[in-house]
Amino acid sequence: xxxxxxxxxxxxxxxxxxxxxxxxxxxxxxxxxxxxxxxxxxxxxxxxxxxxxxxxxxxxxxxxxxxxxxxxxxxxxxxxxxxxxxxxxxxxxxxxxxxxxxxxxxxxxxxxxx
Amino acid sequence: xxxxxxxxxxxxxxxxxxxxxxxxxxxxxxxxxxxxxxxxxxxxxxxxxxxxxxxxxxxxxxxxxxxxxxxxxxxxxxxxxxxxxxxxxxxxxxxxxxxxxxxxxxxxxxxxxx
Numbered sequence: 001x002x003x004x005x006x007x008x009x010x011x012x013x014x015x016x017x018x019x020x021x022x023x024x025x026x027x028x029x030x031x032x033x034x035x036x037x038x039x040x041x042x043x044x045x046x047x048x049x050x051x052x053x054x055x056x057x058x059x060x061x062x063x064x065x066x067x068x069x070x071x072x073x074x075x076x077x078x079x080x081x082x083x084x085x086x087x088x089x090x091x092x093x094x095x096x097x098x099x100x101x102x103x104x105x106x107x108x109x110x111x112x113x114x
Numbered sequence: 115x116x117x118x119x120x121x122x123x124x125x126x127x128x129x130x131x132x133x134x135x136x137x138x139x140x141x142x143x144x145x146x147x148x149x150x151x152x153x154x155x156x157x158x159x160x161x162x163x164x165x166x167x168x169x170x171x172x173x174x175x176x177x178x179x180x181x182x183x184x185x186x187x188x189x190x191x192x193x194x195x196x197x198x199x200x201x202x203x204x205x206x207x208x209x210x211x212x213x214x215x216x217x218x219x220x221x222x223x224x225x226x227x228x
Contacts (some may be wrong), residue, residue: 036217036219041221042221043118043204043206043219043220043221043222044157044204044206044219045218045219046216046217046218049216087157091212099169099170100170100212101170102159102172102212104156104157104158104159105156106156107156107157
């Protein structure tokens with residue numbers, strides 16, 4: 001079964017870039033990598049997702065290793081509002097139509113210092 | 115555009131009772147999925163409904179069940195509650211299904227079993 005490993009916590013300073021790693025060494029070829037974040041007392045919110053190529057959106061960038069065994073979520077300039085738990089999630093397609101399996105990481109608590 | 119609404123926000127039940135939680139998705143979304151979040155196990159996928167049919171299921175006992183109505187609203191039921199069922203229950207809605215598009219989460223229902 002696929003598994004994701006993330007550091008328990010990381011710390012950053014405001015306005016500096018943050019690189020949040022995720023190890024998924026058992027990933028399969030068709031597994032998508034998703035990142036969500038959860039602010040205190042909120043439900044998770046979507047950040048970014050990708051399959052093989054690096055991805056950019058207004059919130060962040062996702063760098064996927066060539067062997068896909070790891071990925072890094074990049075926040076280009078951290079703000080205090082980025083303080084949250086960041087989850088790395090694998091979505092594995094299963095045989096039989098639209099079946100899939102989700103594997104959640106334990107999440108990384110990001111602290112942003114002013 | 116209204117977000118995902120979960121009711122109630124907080125619930126206290128006694129061991130052995132049953133409970134029903136409700137989730138109203140974003141208008142137009144046909145996929146609703148449910149999750150359990152605990153400090154020990156983190157986020158875990160319960161099941162997904164799409165157009166009134168259960169499409170995917172996580173690894174939870176049969177005490178956990180759900181349904182989806184024609185207006186896409188979904189309910190989750192837990193029967194014979196155990197102390198270990200105390201958790202934050204989250205639902206998420208998306209247009210076509212988890213992973214193809216971003217999922218929007220509600221704020222969750224905090225269930226305490228005493």
